[in-house]
Amino acid sequence: MNAPRTINEYLDQLRGALRGADPALIQDALYDAEEHLRAELAEQPGRDEATMLEHVVGSYGAPDEVAEIYRDQEIRIQRAIRPPAPAKHRSLAGRFFGVAADPRTYGALFYMLLSLATGIFYFTWAVTGLSLSVGLSVLIIGLPFIVLFFGSVRVLSLVEGRIVEAMLGMRMPRRPVYPTQGMTLMRRIGSMFTDVHTWTTLCYMWLMLPLGIAYFTVAVTLLSMSVAFIGAPLVMLFRREWLAGVYVDRQVLVDWGFGSHQAGWGDAVALCVLGIVLLFATLHLARALGRMHGHIAKHMLVPREAV
Amino acid sequence: MDDSASQLKKFQKELSSGTVSLVLLAVLGQSRQPMYGYQIAKRLEETGEGVLAGKQSALYPVLRNLEAAGLLASEIEPSISGPPRRYYRITKPGRETLRAWVAAWTATRDSVDNVLQGGV
Numbered sequence: 259m260n261a262p263r264t265i266n267e268y269l270d271q272l273r274g275a276l277r278g279a280d281p282a283l284i285q286d287a288l289y290d291a292e293e294h295l296r297a298e299l300a301e302q303p304g305r306d307e308a309t310m311l312e313h314v315v316g317s318y319g320a321p322d323e324v325a326e327i328y329r330d331q332e333i334r335i336q337r338a339i340r341p342p343a344p345a346k347h348r349s350l351a352g353r354f355f356g357v358a359a360d361p362r363t364y365g366a367l368f369y370m371l372l373s374l375a376t377g378i379f380y381f382t383w384a385v386t387g388l389s390l391s392v393g394l395s396v397l398i399i400g401l402p403f404i405v406l407f408f409g410s411v412r413v414l415s416l417v418e419g420r421i422v423e424a425m426l427g428m429r430m431p432r433r434p435v436y437p438t439q440g441m442t443l444m445r446r447i448g449s450m451f452t453d454v455h456t457w458t459t460l461c462y463m464w465l466m467l468p469l470g471i472a473y474f475t476v477a478v479t480l481l482s483m484s485v486a487f488i489g490a491p492l493v494m495l496f497r498r499e500w501l502a503g504v505y506v507d508r509q510v511l512v513d514w515g516f517g518s519h520q521a522g523w524g525d526a527v528a529l530c531v532l533g534i535v536l537l538f539a540t541l542h543l544a545r546a547l548g549r550m551h552g553h554i555a556k557h558m559l560v561p562r563e564a565v
Numbered sequence: 566m567d568d569s570a571s572q573l574k575k576f577q578k579e580l581s582s583g584t585v586s587l588v589l590l591a592v593l594g595q596s597r598q599p600m601y602g603y604q605i606a607k608r609l610e611e612t613g614e615g616v617l618a619g620k621q622s623a624l625y626p627v628l629r630n631l632e633a634a635g636l637l638a639s640e641i642e643p644s645i646s647g648p649p650r651r652y653y654r655i656t657k658p659g660r661e662t663l664r665a666w667v668a669a670w671t672a673t674r675d676s677v678d679n680v681l682q683g684g685v
Contacts, residue, residue: 290602297601317606332626
């Protein structure tokens, strides 16, 4: 590898050396390197970039050395932030019920409930911002408004990434994409529009409304159904006559497929068992949906320039 | 020759993996003002090379980890001469942790010194 002569060359080489690593890690590594290099450059204004970089390769590290350090660190971080993996259950029953002991399940479940609120907010923000941007573009305040709006989209992308990492356990960037230097203001604004990442983020924000509604509905419906089923014996115990009052002819008829009969204790217990199974199936579904959504977020919110 | 050099490098890496966090926390604990990454790197450069055999790029991920653990807090401030900088300062739990780490470090150092001087 030949020695980098400009900061951009250095960053390109670093990006190349990190090829194949987690995109979130690449974004963080590039941010740190750029911050350090620009600080070094600002420290001694008289020096040109090539001499500065020569010095930096000695102190900060050559691109491939830096890449190796970050890869090493990442393994240690992953070990530290991940909750210890729950013990693997061999038996089928153990695997089925073991989902309740996995902290990720509850994170995913909470995310599903939260996603209605965040989904509505993102959607409103994106749609309002886009239409106001288009509408105002004929006026003089149009341009600053558009720039502000696209800036806010980037911030929201980072925020959503933090939420996703905390609740769904998907590694997301901790630092924003470093603002590109050395471009005129107009070019910088132009790059906001040509950047695919901006548009995938907007798509994600738009997509979060239907997804959020679906997640919320599925979680609330399945959870309340399970709890209602599990509570069936309690109704038999305390409020039998009240249950009958729900029906017009005051008779609770149950049909399991062999002809109908009056609801009895057997039915209540069967319903309770069904409810427990449904509850755990819901937890499985939540965990799986959480994992899926983590991948969606990663693909749409993290720029893939390095891949 | 080459083998012993690589052994040395590996040993230095293992040594620094634990001490970098302690050193960073200590530097920020002693500093009156919040400091940014580059500044910390330069400060460590002055104190000598033995402290951190590694490259300065190893500092940034560690800073971020310490922040994630709540031992440091950070904020971004624009600067006149260059790009915006992330300033770190130590938090209250950070100070308590530092005290505990310093005690652990002193104990380790003393016992290692004892062994090396044949005082066992």
